[in-house]
Amino acid sequence: MTGAGGPPGFVLGGVSSGVGKTVTTLAIVRALEDAGHSVQPAKAGPDFIDPSHHEAIAGRPSRTLDLWLCGEEGVRRNYARGEGDVCVVEGVMGLYDGDGSSTAMVAEALGLPVVLVVDAKAGMESVAATALGFQAYAEEIGRNVEVAGIVAQRAHGGRHEEGIRDALPDDLEYFGRIPPKPDLEIPDRHLGLHMGEEAALPEEALAEAAETLEAERLAGVASEPPAPAASPEPGPAVDARVAVADDAAFCFRYSATLERFRERAELVTFSPLAGDPVPDCDGIYLPGGYPELHAAKLESAGTLEELGQRASEGLPVLGECGGLMAMSQTLTTAEGGTHTMASILPADVTMHDRYQALDHVELEAVDGTLTADVGERLRGHEFHYSSADVDGDARFGFETVRGKGIDGDHDGLTEYDSLGTYVHVHAESGAFDRFLEGL
Template structure:
């Protein structure tokens, strides 16, 4: 499967809109598109899926390693993979867009804001291409997509100013309809704020889509091939609704490869399914705190956890596993009460980083001394009891108290860190659950 990387000159340049426009244009031209996202984000991929009709692959060097990155890419399906970058092309010490493009040996199409420039757009693109050589990176900047560019003289000025070896792949016209609302943690989810079809179609019509498809290349195969995973005798219930919506497609794929999977909605008040373990992914429990408190599912989950049902929660899942959640307006809501902690929301983010944890002892997702990598991004903080037990020391990142992460109680574990299946954490989780049966 050939692929291209849409890298931005900065955050906020309109990479997501450009990616959605390219996906729409390729689909309209008859190509089957596999969307992907550089970096650990959950929100942009939800917009990709809304347009492409298939889950977006996560490509992060820190979370997956170079070989894991290639494995995850090759698990995708389609004719062309469109990889949306993270921040600016070279930004990020652990997994920049440039590092992802280099690891996959994919060409970069630079998304440049052309709202107030013509020749300067070309100068910016030229600088981004030359900078790769300056820092010794093998990055192929093939050309540009001009974001917020008008047609006519404006478009001609940009195109004519580009040097011969930087191709003009078209433009995204300025349009108020091509704006995605945002909230804390980023944009609103794709199911909540899908862009109008007509606006996307108009943007797609301004792209040189056959040239974009032709410039793509196919990444090398991973050194360790993709092999079928051994199944385990376990059923995992996965929370899935507006409060628990931050999960990597690869995680659910891994669960389904090795075990039985059941979905349920704590927000809707679904009873806890008959299962061997529960996975609470991250999301927005703070936006659904009233429903979570009144529905009764979390209360039942707390009782089941006290009886020995393993519960694994990440970020929003940790919040829901705590005794209480206090929102920014000061409203306190009772949660599951599994973990000895009380969570409070803040107006500013409390942690944002790639993370590495070392297991203090054998725990639900790691063996003693084992290190796992992930990422954290949250607006809440957790006040924990003095006798709380932690599963991990933080080698990199903030965790729960600056030095530790992974609150553990009964057979359950709640962390602020999101991990990818390539870390091995979910395999350990399934194996622990199967052994406990």
């Protein structure tokens, strides 16, 4: 049963990036579901792609848990809105990595134990030594983090598994293994892994991995987090209709954002890729995604042209990252093709082979915008492979306190009643409440 603080849960922390946390998370979700548990997935950190994989397997949206984006009470509120009888939180990078919101910091804020994902491909006793080091390091740095045990990633059965299990001390549990199979790998894309609906793991391979995990031991280690100090309930309803772009070009949005829109206003969705007409609405939200992969189709579909016309007539349009790209005058892909976009913002966007920014970000509003009043600060996250060349008379809504933004010093291009930013923000920041209340 879900308590006031949300369902009991545990955190999957990796010894490093690339250790196979996402595959391990999906296999654990499947193992728990097969054992009769209702699982709520969650993700430490600001990522959009891992949660898409979670939802594809668990059948419910993943919760985003990031202390920089949400604050400690915001993380607790967002977690508390989870469902099911056990929550599996996938970590970010290595357990202790990250100054703004590490996996260890999230586990500590929620009081959840950590199950460590260790690459066991070429080790047995050394796997135990690695886990012991991660367990001891929490005490060394003064963090209240409990490393309860391990999952051995890329471990064979038989003598290999027995050697790992036997080497672990009594206070570190063995929760099973993920077999070393090539079809238990998720392909990379330039912004991370493929989205869940595009590259779900083969059903047979995932089921086989689930069978090598100790589902009931994992469920048993889950603990209940403290209840948030403030209620997770949203503010009062506003008389507004918000249209959200929703297709393969605009697929990066937090589940909490859509929840906030539904709870406080009327929400409709539309697909610029499909050429849907712009809905009758009071405001538009263009989330991030992959407009560069669909630039030619977006150019020819007609929706962006109509959106530009509606914006020039005063319809507020809020775009984040990929949304900013779609609101620009042109988008030039990495292959060199240039395509006309909505022409709302005075900028031309170009894709690059290497990422241009990756960081937790803090912005200060220098003018009243759709998401903040003058002097207010917003915390968010940026990760993009594009750059924006802005016109000389461009107006910015924010100065960057931390992060790169659009030109190193500013973010939030404004034109008409619209705003485009490279920064993704969470509903707990208050930005989307400000957007709704201004419609």
